[in-house]
Amino acid sequence: MQMCPECSANNKDIARFCVKCGSPLRRLRGQWTVLYGRYRLERVLGCGGMGAVYLATDLRLNSKVAVKENLDTSPESQQQFATEASILAKLRHLNLPRVQDFFTADGRQYLVMDYIEGESLEEIVQKRGPLPPNDAIKQLTQVMEAVQYLHSQNPPIIHRDIKPANIKLGADGRAYLVDFGIAKILHAGSRTQAGARAVTPGYSPPEQYGTAPTDQRSDIYALGATLYFATTGRVPPEAIERITGRTDKLIPPRSINPLIPANLEQVILKAMRVNREERFSSVEEMMLALRTGVQIRSAQPSSSFQTKSQQQKLPSPPVPLRPPLPGNVKLAPSWLRFIAFVLDFLIWSAFSWIFTLGYAILLSVASRNEFWWVWSKVEQKHLFAYILLLGFPLYRAFAHALTDRTIGKAMLGLKVVTKNGLPCGFWRALGREIALFFSLMPCCVGCLWTAFDPYKQGWHDLLVGTFVIQESE
16 A cells, blocks of 8 residues: 555555545555554655655654655665764754664665654745744744754754755744755865755755855855745745846845844845855854844744734735745746647647547448438537537646646646646646636636736636646756
8 A cells, every 4th residue: 555645545556646635646655554663654744756754653662753765766865865864863952853763674765753743934934924023033043053053063064955844843832953865064175065966946055056065154045045034925036046147136125024123134134145255154153143133123022833813913925925836947938828728729629520520430330321411410510519628628637637738738848736846636637627617717817817927827726736837958
């Protein structure tokens, strides 16, 4: 059996889509599977391109744990995963997860860690909007202390993937920095990069692109970008765009949220300088600037775990707070989507005509009647209309579920994905077609919306959570 990455339902090993929610399956372990004779898997906490994290019960200690599985069996990925395990096993800090075990089963690697119950900083901001400045400083200071602890190791450990999605806020009010998948040990005199190199648009510094060396100041950039998101609700522009454009595209935080103190804005902007020499020299220096230079306007304490009525009211950003797409994706323009739709309609019309014609020929042979007499019957025209109008949305739904794209989209290099960059699955694809039908009814307003929406989503995409993107060259 295998669990669904979205709903954790059990499915047969040969299944490609979940029988419960229709999501594509990733060949995960089955629910209630016991690994290493000790860890019983209960549900999927998260699943990405390279790995999955399960909630499990340690049968020996009768406690909840998080079990991370490496889905990539390549030698490079296996070495990267083992590096993460060796790094975490040596660390002891209040704001870092503790490694309990590391093992291999059936050719797959597993890392057992403390289970941190709570939401990520990204989820909290998306649900409730920007944090009050004092809350953001309180939570990020804890993360900075963890990063400073990493940098103080001998040799220093550079996290290289600090972002809101990797900061968990526990029910006890403590912030945890997680996911050391691309961390590196900074050896003295090191000038080149060994191991994995990955970027997160908006949070990775310029030097993390290409082959430039990274150091402690790379984490400082990511901390500043995370503070930017926490206080404004917006993902900062990609670092590579900031250095290649004529002007810096980074909007000052106070222009988005005027409740941000001026000194806090200065700390964020200094940490996010594209030239690493102009950033804070250490996390300790950045924390000192926050503690001594930032004045919080409101003396009334607030917490990100209070109710909405208790929290300080902040103005909403003008751009909808929708989750950013993974990786450096390019959203498809509305005109290109329209051309793909027309191509698909013409292709399906030709198929419907050929099918109806073939059916009429077979019917005339079977009934020994003249072909033109059979073709002139009204039933043939009805058959063509049924195949064209009812079959077209079903064709699109199956094509999007199985291959991410229709023939028309494939010709133009487009595909339909979820916010996680994964195939949408049959039921979501079918729901998208039903929603498209209703969005076409009021003078195509729902489809024309794509021309004005920053995420290029029509109403049907918004309802089911899909995006149409261009494949990277």
